[in-house]
Amino acid sequence: MRAEFDQRSLFGEILDWMLAPLLLIWPMSVFLTWLVAQGIANKPYDRELGEMTRTLGLQVAAEASHAPTGKARFALSSEAAALLRSDETDTVFYQVLGTAGEFLSGDHGLPLPDEEAPLVAWELHFRDDEVQNESVRVAYLWVWPEGQAGGRMMLVQVAETLGKRSRLTNEIIKGVILPQFVILPLAVLLVWLALARGIAPLNELQRRIRSRDSSDLSPIDERRVPDEVAPLVRAINDLLARLDQSMSGQKHFLADAAHQLKTPLAGLRMQAELAQREIDLGRSSPSELKLSLQQISLASQRAAHMVNQLLSMARAEDNEHAARKSEVNLSELAIEAVRDFVPRALEKRIDLGFEGPSVSQSSLRLHGQPVLIRELIRNLVDNALLYTPTGGTVTVRIVEDPFGQVAVLQVEDSGPGIAAIEREQVFQPFYRSLGTNVDGSGLGLAIAHEIAVQHEAELTVEDARPRKPGVAEAEVQGPGALFTVRFKAYAKPAIE
Numbered sequence: 001m002r003a004e005f006d007q008r009s010l011f012g013e014i015l016d017w018m019l020a021p022l023l024l025i026w027p028m029s030v031f032l033t034w035l036v037a038q039g040i041a042n043k044p045y046d047r048e049l050g051e052m053t054r055t056l057g058l059q060v061a062a063e064a065s066h067a068p069t070g071k072a073r074f075a076l077s078s079e080a081a082a083l084l085r086s087d088e089t090d091t092v093f094y095q096v097l098g099t100a101g102e103f104l105s106g107d108h109g110l111p112l113p114d115e116e117a118p119l120v121a122w123e124l125h126f127r128d129d130e131v132q133n134e135s136v137r138v139a140y141l142w143v144w145p146e147g148q149a150g151g152r153m154m155l156v157q158v159a160e161t162l163g164k165r166s167r168l169t170n171e172i173i174k175g176v177i178l179p180q181f182v183i184l185p186l187a188v189l190l191v192w193l194a195l196a197r198g199i200a201p202l203n204e205l206q207r208r209i210r211s212r213d214s215s216d217l218s219p220i221d222e223r224r225v226p227d228e229v230a231p232l233v234r235a236i237n238d239l240l241a242r243l244d245q246s247m248s249g250q251k252h253f254l255a256d257a258a259h260q261l262k263t264p265l266a267g268l269r270m271q272a273e274l275a276q277r278e279i280d281l282g283r284s285s286p287s288e289l290k291l292s293l294q295q296i297s298l299a300s301q302r303a304a305h306m307v308n309q310l311l312s313m314a315r316a317e318d319n320e321h322a323a324r325k326s327e328v329n330l331s332e333l334a335i336e337a338v339r340d341f342v343p344r345a346l347e348k349r350i351d352l353g354f355e356g357p358s359v360s361q362s363s364l365r366l367h368g369q370p371v372l373i374r375e376l377i378r379n380l381v382d383n384a385l386l387y388t389p390t391g392g393t394v395t396v397r398i399v400e401d402p403f404g405q406v407a408v409l410q411v412e413d414s415g416p417g418i419a420a421i422e423r424e425q426v427f428q429p430f431y432r433s434l435g436t437n438v439d440g441s442g443l444g445l446a447i448a449h450e451i452a453v454q455h456e457a458e459l460t461v462e463d464a465r466p467r468k469p470g471v472a473e474a475e476v477q478g479p480g481a482l483f484t485v486r487f488k489a490y491a492k493p494a495i496e
Contacts, residue, residue, distance in 0.1 A: 018191050026184065030177055037172035041165045046137070050124050052092075053139040053158040057122070060096055060104075060156055064145035090161040093131055099145075099152040107131070110157055113140055121153055135162050201226050205233070217244040268296055328370050330407050330487065331362040331398050337377040338396050341385060349390050352381075356398030364400045364407045364489040368455045376451040377409065379444040380483050384413035386444075387481070400489070407489035410482060412464045417479035423461050448483075458486045 095106035109131055121144040129138050140157040205225055219237040222230050275293070338354045345352035357363070366373065377396070384394045392414040399408040418426055425431050427449035430442035452459040464480030 014195055015191065018195075019188060022184075022187065026180070029180070030173075033176050034169070034173055037169045037176070038165075040172060041168035042137070045160070045165055045168075046126055046139070049137060049139045049158060049160055050126070053141060053156060054122075054124060056094060056096075056158060057141050057143045057156040060154060061143045061145050064143070064154060089163040089167075091134075092161075093136065093157075093159040095155075095157045097155040099154055101155075104154075106157075110138070110159055112155075113138075113157075119153060129159065131159055136160060137162060137165070202229065205229065217241075217247070268300060272296060325368050326370065328366040328368045328373055329359060329362055330364070330366055330373070330409060330489075331357050332359045333370065333374045334377055334396050334398055334409065335359065337374065337381055340378070341381050344385060345394065348385065348388075350385060350388055351393040352385070352396075353393070354396050354398075356396075357400060362398075362400065363492050364404060365492050366407060366455070366487050366489055368487070372451045372454065376448045376485070377411075379448045380409075380411040380485075383444045383448075384411050384415070384481070384483075387415035388413045389415065389478075392478075404491040405489065407487045409485040409487070412480060412482045414464070414480045415478055417463050417481050418461055426461065427459070448485075452485055456488060458484075460484050 093107040093110050095108075095110040096104040097112075098104050111129055111131070113125065113127060119142050121142050124139060124141050127138050127140075129136055136159040138157055138159040140155065142153040143156055144153050201224075205220070209220070217240045219240060220233050222233050222237070225233050275296075334356065335354055335358075338352060341352060381394065381396060388394055393412075394414075395410075395412045397408075397410040397412065399410065401407065426445050429446040431446075449459050461481055461483050464482040
């Protein structure tokens, strides 16, 4: 089952990340505004309530100082009581308690303060409370009667309902919040317009890329894009450069392949036309016809070999195919390749041998693509047999690092060798060493090199037997070529 992913909009995602915090902060702003407004509304009314309580306390203290000791009394005058009850919005309650906590005057239902700290005379306090199931703001203080030293203090409390305070709080909130209902949609609109304008260069970049011809792989102008998009454009330009290089290489490869295939195909056609003309003239003998057929067979073999090499080259360059790797025993693949080329070596009277650990004795393993590594070994052995003269030797050698880090594959021959100036060029497709009459495709070493690159291996070539100074060339065998491939390896896992 294929997983499906919804395509996301960059514009929508940025808009969400900008508006979501704004919509989240707005309720918090309303709550904080309510707290601040409540504090602002409480200050003037608390000041008024405190002055009222302090005035009442002074009156209580004055009257208590004239009363006999232990018989403090207080009665609020009718004018003062009328003044307390004159508020049209809120109800005002008061209470006076004597030094023994006895009720002297006011409202019985006013609750007592819960004081744990030491009592301080004439220190004004405020608290929130309830009277007759109605929320009130209470101001209270402890009064020390004039002219009395020691003893307990009297309590004076004045409470007021919260009508005026709530109304002022609501007015403040309305004055602050209502403009936000206009500002918030305007802010959303401005954010939308700013994002649309900010993303406009991306739309322009998209239009420029879409208007390009499919064959136009030139880099995109980085100066016409925003700084934030410049790294993406540079990455695209890098991809375009690599794609251009790859396509140029493929075009060059196809052109070379077509040119190389012309020779065997032209030979096939020429031999077929020659045989047909001889038959039409009645001058063809069985031996001549057989010779023509042999030439046709040889040309067809060359063409088939060329096609197979081209397919191997394509397979070696296929990254997806090369990515499917597994554990590989290099000795096993080398022994199989040597065994496959034994008939050809016997036909040319070449001594083809293998040196190295057997399949069971091999202690190192590679992580690679077995088909490609087998193709690498076969191409190196095929190249060695191709350039080794009759009576020569070809040796396939496996050398394992005792520290378990590297496995080395060597293919050594006794042929003419490769000049130092040509050792880099021989790994290019369709390149053949000058001065040799060998009929090859020029692809074998290029395929081996590409496979080595795919496996992060190192492929080098050098003389198998360096010439000694002062020895005539005719007195020694050819220097030969020694191809060495160094693979990264790891120790074979122990069998439990």
